[in-house]
Amino acid sequence: MQSPVTINGHDLVLLVNAALEANYSDVRKVGSKLAAQSAKADLEIGQLIKTSLQKRGVPLRTSGYSESLPTDPKSRAPLVEEQPWPVTPIFLEEKIKNVFDSFLSDIKHHEKLAKHGLAGKSNLLMSGPPGTGKTLVAGHIAAQLGLPLYIVRLDSLVSSLLGDTAKNIRGVFDYVPKMGGVLFLDEFDAIAKVRDDKHELGELKRVVNTLIQAIDALDDRAILIAATNHSELLDRAIWRRFPYRMNFALPSNDLKKHLWDHFLFKGKGIELNLTLLSRLSKSLSGADIESISMAARRDAIKKDSEVDVSLAAMAAIEFETQNSEGNGDEWHGKSNKQATNYLHEKFGLSHIEISKVLNISRQTVSGYLRG
Ligand SMILES: Nc1ncnc2c1ncn2[C@@H]1O[C@H](COP(=O)(O)OP(=O)(O)OP(=O)(O)O)[C@@H](O)[C@H]1O
Ligand SMILES: [Mg+2]
Incomplete structure (x- = not known):
């Protein structure tokens, strides 16, 4: 006979509320806890919960929850999208695997490190050619931390009306950390493309400054990951703000x-x-x-x-x-x-x-x- 699985009353209340509010971060948080607890009594139930947690939630738009998602003022397109956790494994070169492990371990031990004044910013910058696993790494990090992954396509941030780029950046950086998720900035070099003809140099400066301010203003517990194919296009001031770096190459x-x-x-x-x-x-x-x-x-x-x-x-x-x-x-x-x-x-x-x-x-x- 299967053993009954027990649920803490508070978790149950939290889960019900989170489900009704389409608050996927809380559903995942409580869900992960329940999966671990249930697995002790009934391994299969634990696995089933874990599998369910990998599903993408109902699109936030249909749930009415999208009201709070930052959107581009001109196109009304959402600037942030929640990505499901990956279901395929990742294979990494040793050097990158070491950064991967220490990034995760530093985040997991954040409080302990903070007590000794040793907690730094959890900002990771990945660079390298297309198709080498950067986006997959971001997904695996979120999955290992049991947090939702919010992906922001920088090119959509930038392609907006002149002057809106900075506003968009602030919108995203205000929103995601509040949701308690991993903020993933994909196509990070798109920021540098503001240099293109339709924007003047003043605009680029403003955008880069806004970005730097937004990164600096992030709470110590925030988790920021950025990926680019063209690291050479990035401003040095931006580079410095990422203590963790992974340089991808074609596989050995x-x-x-x-x-x-x-x-x-x-x-x-x-x-x-x-x-x-x-x-x-x-x-x-x-x-x-x-x-x-x-x-x-x-x-x-x-x-x-x-x-x-x-x-x-x-x-x-x-x-x-x-x-x-x-x-x-x-x-x-x-x-x-x-x-x-x-x-x-x-x-x-x-x-x-x-x-x-x-x-x-x-x-x-x-x-x-x-x-
Ligand atoms: N190191 C790897 N381990 C496992 N799968 C990989 C690896 N590299 C690539 N893949 C496979 O290729 C797919 C594409 O990789 P991914 O999207 O992570 O590349 P990327 O580096 O983000 O590329 P881009 O710069 O174009 O965004 C992955 O979903 C995975 O199936
Ligand atoms: Mg990618």
Whole structure:
């Protein structure tokens, strides 16, 4: 028989009120506590609550709750959106993982650190190429802290009427910390784009100053994360306000193997295939590896067959040659013999790897290479 799950009366009252007010931060806060407590009596119920907490709430607009969401005065578009917690794992290079861990641990020990005058601002700046996992990291941080993630697209803040940008920034910075969530500023470099022709230099200064003031005015407990593809466009004064930094790069060979293993083989890949695919994906991001993998898996499902490594490898080569050579021409239309030589020279593939990619025997590969 299942054990009954007990709920503290105050939590129940809080939960009912939060639900009726569509106050997702409180629903998640109480929900996370209940999930942990329930799991002790009944693991399955605990899991079910956790799964429910990962759902996106009803759009705030339909719940009537949107009244309080800051919007752009001209377009009336919301400047802040709540994102659900991610359900996929994240794979990080060691250096970034260390920052990730210490950021979380410093936040969790904030009070203790504050007592010794050692609590700093919880501001994290992530920079790096597209598709390397920055947004995913923000989601994982919010999930680990059990807090809602409020995402602000800086480009929508900035594209408003002249003069409204500063007002928009204040609106967002006033709103989110009050809600007790993680404030995530995506496309952070958009701030720098105020430099564009339609805005004059005075406007840029005003915007950057407003932003700096808003960051400085944040309560010590506020959690601010920003992400950019172009860190070089950011003002130095802004940089200084982020004590935690993560510089993303395209994944290393080792990380690529983890990504291929997870996305293509669901964690059951063999070393030979993982090494092969990681060799073929020098300039691919995690998002590229994911999209190639999904296509190969869809293909396998449709054909009722195993995942075709050769198909994924071909797609990776296609990406790779397009990235480095422009249009992939030097790869297309090659005979097997030419392709064998190309894979050997450009990617340093072994005989067995080439035979896998081209679906030809190892003897044939050896013959071609000898020739
Ligand atoms: N390191 C990683 N670990 C796990 N998944 C990853 C990783 N990098 C990328 N992905 C996959 O690619 C998707 C896109 O990544 P994400 O949106 O986090 O990239 P980003 O760095 O924010 O890119 P952009 O700069 O374009 O916003 C993720 O949802 C995930 O599925
Ligand atoms: Mg992103």
